[in-house]
Amino acid sequence: MNMNTAPGFKEILSHAETEYQAMIRQFAVKSAELTTRFFHLFGVEEVVRTLKTLAIQEKWKSLASHHTTLTHSLVDSLNLPALWTDSGYATEELEKVDASITLCDAMIAQTGSLFINSRTCGGRALSILPPHHIVLATPEQLLPDLPTAYQHMQDKYKDNYPSMMSLVTGPSRTGDIERILVLGAHGPRKLTVILVEKLS
């Protein structure tokens, strides 16, 4: 069989929506299955309100993030001690924070996944060590399916890839005890994805 004549992966894999609103719907449904919390918000103000609620509900004492304009404005408005991994950090300190906020490369509707990387998402540990990982995404980052997502990463980084790129799907989990699902095996127990629409 020749690769050129073989049906493309998109025709083989599970169904993926391609229209924007349908992709959001599919991502939301997949998130529910995965126990990822998904918010579709309009403007930074809504994001701030959402994070404040989370901080109160979960009694955050501190959090960690990496330097970007968006993360700065969010973290500042939360009024909590913050650790910035890209300014250098001690593992013990990062381990103590209650939540981490990062950006991402892509959101994938087909599977409810995210692509993150070690260069623009605050390093390797920020998204795996704290108990709650919060991901911020923008509309153009929402992609239909895995083949598109991998293509996106290749186009974006060409021959200058970050040393780590991770396709994250739901919070950390294990089924190693009697095949009963337990969340938060080693990584975050909670994963929150916030798709932020710009206010015109």
Place this chain on the structure above:
Amino acid sequence: MISSVFFLMAGYNSFLNGLDTQYSSIGTFEMKITLFAPCFMDAMFPDVAMNAVKIFESLGHQVDAPEELACCGQPAFNTGYWDEARNVASKVVERLYDVEALVLPSGSCTAMIHKFYPELFKGHPLEEKANRLAAHTWEFSDFLVTRLGVTDLGASFPAKVTFHDGCHGLRELGIHDQPRALLANVRGLTLIEMERVQCCGFGGTFSAKFPSISSSLGESKVAMVMKTGADYVVSNDSSCLMHIQGVADKQRKLIKSIHLIDILVRHE
């Protein structure tokens, strides 16, 4: 009524075959069918094979059963003794390579000839003949349904049954729907499927080499059969039935096994 449906189907089928160059010689409806009753069936379940003869004859076909052949060579083949297997299989190939259709009332032995002879005789002087034979070899239920287009033999058997798929028939030959199509037309019969499709644990020489594993598989099979509440366990492979029955009898579990062919000749 039933027979007229059958004649229509068979006629349609022979028309289709007429289009197929491989079978272009079969212009007429009557076929010469060679029936090979495998060794264990010959010795232990002769009635099943005789009933197959009766079915074919009642359908108006000519039947031949080679008297000088006893076994297809599978036991030696599966145990890795391919020379010894060829020794037995060569005789089968020489005697049967030019048959119109070879039918075996066993999925396992059919798989041996249809699927494994070409490999066993690769590079052997008999290769071509083995390949020809393989192409003309059929498992009984597959032959009836796929080749002859027969699914209703007018049988009636008022009982609840469950069907065990012999693994070789199921996975080497893709036989799943054919026996069920035949059972669906048996009057009074109810088919209850088991919870899982699983091997009965026989596996030929495996059953003697690893008796504890083999019989524990047999035990799970017996349990699955019992769970259906069926009166009979039916199969198109006598070897599986022999194993299931053997395990059940030893454990004093009341299970009755019956070959598909034996049901198809019942008129109760």
Place this chain on the structure above:
Amino acid sequence: MNNNAQKFQEDAARICADSTHRQIIGTALDKYAQGRDKKIAEFQNWEQARESAAQIKQEGLDDMEALLRTLTKKLTKRGTHVYRAPTGADACRIVLNILKQNGAKTMVKSKSMTSEEIHLNEALEKEGYRPIESDLGEFIVQLRQEPPYHIVFPAMHLTRYQISDLFQDKLGSEPTENPEELTMIARKNLRREYVQADVGFTGANFAVAETGMISVTENEGNSRLSASLPKIMITLIGIEKVVPRMQDLSLLLPMLATVGAAQSISCYNTLYSGPRQPDECDGPEEYHVILLDNGRSRLAKDSTFREILRCIRCGSCINVCPIYRNVGGHAYNATYPGPIGSVLMPRLFDLQTYKHLSFACSLCGACRDMCPVKINLPHLLLKNREAASTTQPKFFEKLAFKAMSLLFNKPFFWKWGKRMGWIGQKFHPLIEGSVIDPAQCWTATRKAPKLKWKSFKDLWKKHSK
């Protein structure tokens, strides 16, 4: 019969008779099977997916050496140290050297069956190092000092009660029946290790030649921690895991998760291409990738057996194997149990030592139908049997088959053989199933079917007259 084969017979018989054990395994496998079938149904074309996956992996094998060169070149360019280990002992030595050179003491490991294959933990412990398994299942079996029960579900043979007792005993934790609490006990214990460990070690699922990356699939996040916190990271990967393109992962990863763990896609699928880069804020200072051969390049040249190298270690053949379901994972006494192991163990290691595994199969073919890369496992088992019986035939077995040829090929012998058997069977009930029964291997657990005085051949002769 060699010792290995003898032990297998005994262990298998013991576990087959243990109905509680069988029930634990059966329940776990049924749960998996339901989920798996649902996930398979979500594919638009599962059969085509298998076809394409097999083709990708085959492409990787056909071009393996060239792809490995590209992989090595790209990894090296980004500061990764790449090694080629011809044998398991070589790979262990490489790991030890890395530890020694860095004055490292502890190493956190995430799941790696390849490291089990080369007995890395034993090699490290012998030199005074402390490898810590961090995958929950692996952590549990390490505490029990036993090998993984399954290549994907290492602790599937244990109940939560047994695990609670184990944690109480080894970790001094409070007893609990709650799997979540048990998981948290392990999490807490292992967090300490992560923060302190000098070296993080991972296995790998694929290597992408095109971009020079190692792909690691996991659900727990332990692998990602191993790759984030310690200052040195080591990955051990079999050379057959190389695939040509990054895009291939968009098919292979969901397939691996589907048949491996009944998930659409695993929680973390991570690509590593090097140590911490200048524009990055954390990550290991050194990244070492060990490409393990251990018989693989020899297998790749074997026209019959090379397809076994397509295996992506999803464990789906194991999960559908009725033998595994009954004898469990430890009876095999092999790194890779079930159908894959019964083909691979005799091929990677010694045919004579492991040949009994190839015979311990009813050839039902369920494994082949489930294999996501379409490996014809029963056929390869038959080929192993052929090789074993040709190179070292069992005298009496060969004699028996020679006698059977005679019996089957001479109608006179066949006819009278059956009749003698019929007569013999009249006396059989006296000894049936006992140790002096010549058919004991059948009759100990099964009733013998009865021979008929009039065989089909007799009936046919009368009928055709």
